[in-house]
Amino acid sequence: MIDDIGRLVRTESPSADLAAVARSAEVVAETGAAHLGSAPDTLVVDGRTHLRWRLGDGPRRVLILGHHDTVWPLGSLADRPFTVRDGVLRGPGCFDMKAGLVMAFHALAALGTGAVAVDGVTLLITGDEELGSPSSRELIEAEAAGCRAALVLEASADGGALKTARKGISLYEMEITGRAAHAGLEPERGVNAAVEAAHQLLAVAALSDSAAGTTVTPTLLSAGTTVNTVPAHARFSIDVRVRDAAEQARVDTALRGLRPVLDGAELDITGGPNRPPLPTSASAALYARAVRLADALGAGPLTAASVGGGSDGNFTAGVGVPTLDGLGAVGGGAHADHEHVLVDELPSRTVLLAALVAELLTAPADLLTEPADPGSSR
Structure with missing residues (x-):
């Protein structure tokens, strides 16, 4: 995972530089294909490059969302090189959110070799989220339509909290x-x-x-x-x-x-x-499931946070799809010089993501209509 994250971080991808975003998409596509066994659809909208894997032939049930563009201008690596030292991974865009992309690749690859067939999962990685998703919003909403859940691999909130509400x-x-x-x-x-x-x-x-x-x-x-x-x-x-x-x-x-x-x-x-807002009602049942799975896997206890920043999860919640955000890396410093990822948290969070996807693929259709456990919002 560290090698994959390093490869993505070293491929700089400032949102406004269309050529840089296109180069980044190529590297993300190659990295993902190596784990998922297939190349993505490359979707260029208004010059911005997005990637989509549709895994399996069944109806779309789970949408996994991420983005490969960053706020960092070309040349940022010169002053902020990719490093891993004392359990801390650093580099522009590592936390927001290239580590999350790698987590998605590894989680889905692990499921593909296990008892759960990854059939009905769409992995969508956009190239303009940091600009407000001007070219990808319609794509996100279209891919979310009919899904039972959207899982957003944006970085976690402080202390690894999942983001259960966004303004x-x-x-x-x-x-x-x-x-x-x-x-x-x-x-x-x-x-x-x-x-x-x-x-x-x-x-x-x-x-x-x-x-x-x-x-x-x-x-x-x-x-x-x-x-x-x-x-x-x-x-x-x-x-x-x-x-x-x-x-x-x-x-x-x-x-x-x-x-x-x-x-x-x-x-x-x-x-x-x-x-649109991502209200807690859109995430409550998914969060309760994640809490239970994390406790069972020894990856808990999970916590929840309501945040002011937006993500593409706002769009999926806005079209009525249950959405859980902040499932990506644990660390801090998004958009700042101290941006970092805690390496020790990567495996357990990736296992949690895989378990959540597996449950969404195999559980009864009424999974997300169950009320959240009142005691799970700790």
Whole structure:
């Protein structure tokens, strides 16, 4: 597993570099084919390369999700080389989430040599998750349709916790048009887009609701052209995170209802919901099964976490498919210089994944309608 992870990490794959993502897909495909005995379908959508293995000829029952793109630019390996030292594996993209891909390959390969036929499993590895999955969302939702479960190999939460809930995400851009004027000679003739932006920033931030778990955060901001000109244009980005669809709709309506404060200013807001929420109701039964299996395998006790970040699991939950996330590597530092994977956790988590897939393939159809054990959410 370490050798496979090293091979994937050394193949850099920043999401925005289409050629790099295509090269990465080739390496991921070769690595996966060596374990699974077959090559994947290579799916290129809007120039972005995704991989799909459909294992067996039976109806699709389990979707395993991952992505091979990363946030790290080309050349990151020079300062952050792939290393394994004192039980800690490091390198750009190792935790988020190339180790998870390798876990999926090894888990499915182990099942293929055991008593459970891997028939009805789809393994989908996308190449644009870090961008919000603009080209792969429809593919993810189509592959999830009809499945009894989606298992997401994103990295675990702190301490190895599985991710049983994720907030929904909406992304917006507010563009403000004013009127330029000389800042020293006749500022009164202008309509200051920066001042209007200040009013709108406060109005946007006020839409947050801490009790509901809703955050509405103005982020990237720009205004003006020169130091002695009343800004004619300004813009800022807005990041929205919500626990439920009702809050996502409330914020969307409120943002689109904002009006200018300054006479002569104009507002234009674009964007909208990007990912629906992944509620605990979508993961509860799967999590209860994972807890029981982990205890039986000596890989427990498992814990659960609700997180603000999104993943492709939001999409599968959004189309009504039971979804369990955070089944990938244990470690930390996603998107940060200290990104790492704990090597000792790799085998037991991979065995747990294999056991969960096996149960989903062989258990009765009503498996996921059973209520979770109230004591399992520790």
